[in-house]
Amino acid sequence: AKSNAHIASLGVVKAQEQVKLDTATAYFNVLQSRNLVAVNQQTVDSLAEHFKNVQAQYEVGIIAKSDVLRSDVELANAQQNLTKAQNTYDLAVANFNNVTGMPLELQHVMKEELAHVKYEMSLEDSIKMALEKRPEIAQSQDTIDIAKTGIAIADSGRLPTVAVSAVDGLSGSEFPGKNNNWSIGVSANWNLFDAGVTNAKVKSAKASVDKAEFGDAQLRSGIELEVRQAYLSMKEAEARIE
Numbered sequence: 701a702k703s704n705a706h707i708a709s710l711g712v713v714k715a716q717e718q719v720k721l722d723t724a725t726a727y728f729n730v731l732q733s734r735n736l737v738a739v740n741q742q743t744v745d746s747l748a749e750h751f752k753n754v755q756a757q758y759e760v761g762i763i764a765k766s767d768v769l770r771s772d773v774e775l776a777n778a779q780q781n782l783t784k785a786q787n788t789y790d791l792a793v794a795n796f797n798n799v800t801g802m803p804l805e806l807q808h809v810m811k812e813e814l815a816h817v818k819y820e821m822s823l824e825d826s827i828k829m830a831l832e833k834r835p836e837i838a839q840s841q842d843t844i845d846i847a848k849t850g851i852a853i854a855d856s857g858r859l860p861t862v863a864v865s866a867v868d869g870l871s872g873s874e875f876p877g878k879n880n881n882w883s884i885g886v887s888a889n890w891n892l893f894d895a896g897v898t899n900a901k902v903k904s905a906k907a908s909v910d911k912a913e914f915g916d917a918q919l920r921s922g923i924e925l926e927v928r929q930a931y932l933s934m935k936e937a938e939a940r941i942e
Contacts, residue, residue: 703842703849710835710842717835719799726796731814733789740782747775816941819934827927834923840916847912850905857898860890 754771757763794804821829831837865885870877 703846707839707842710839714835714839722799723796726792726799727810727812728814729792730789730796730808731810731812733785733792734810735814736785737782737789740778740785744775744778744782747771747778751775816938818938823928823931826931827924830923830927831920836919836923837916840912840919844909844912844916847905847909850908851902854898854901854905857891857894857901860888863887863889 751768751771751774754763754768758765758768793807796808797804797806863886865887866883868880868882871879871881
């Protein structure tokens with residue numbers, strides 16, 4: 701029961717960490733989408749100015765009509781991209797509000813800007829830290845401990861059961877009675893043959909331990925894979941920044 705309680709408390713820690721991650725991700729998504737709106741707005745302004753120049757050149761006969769049409773199409777596409785970027789920003793803000801428990805329509809003034817802070821830890825150290833810090837690992841260890849306790853519980857069927865009883869009472873012709881009567885008894889019961897029930901329970905409990913240990917190994921492999929994927933994705937992003 702104590703191990704199950706510890707597993708539950710670790711579940712709360714895991715949920716808190718997930719909320720922090722979701723909030724940070726939503727926050728930076730707002731910053732990113734806000735920057736994309738600014739970039740697309742600059743593109744629209746630049747192409748609008750370019751379109752004016754192209755029209756002026758066409759009117760004096762310097763360029764062909766097709767150049768005007770091409771510039772017009774480029775400006776129209778840029779305006780569509782600006783609309784998409786604005787919609788993406790609005791959705792990012794709504795998602796941030798949803799994650800943080802605020803009204804979806806609420807607008808915010810984000811004080812931070814997107815900035816690159818180089819990650820110095822190696823992949824091996826990152827994996828080691830994950831295997832030490834992730835609450836799922838501690839939960840898995842508790843599950844193994846519970847399974848091992850189950851072996852001892854199952855094996856207890858081979859042991860005798862002991863019962864102790866005590867009785868104290870009053871008797872007599874008048875209530876509540878003046879004669880004190882008491883007795884104490886001890887009884888033991890030992891089942892010497894149970895048709896293999898205890899052995900079957902022990903085997904089942906040992907199988908549960910094997911299953912828990914196998915699950916722990918799979919969990920550790922999965923966490924290592926997650927760290928590798930995140931680490932390589934981060935290095936790829938750093939390369940794109942440069």
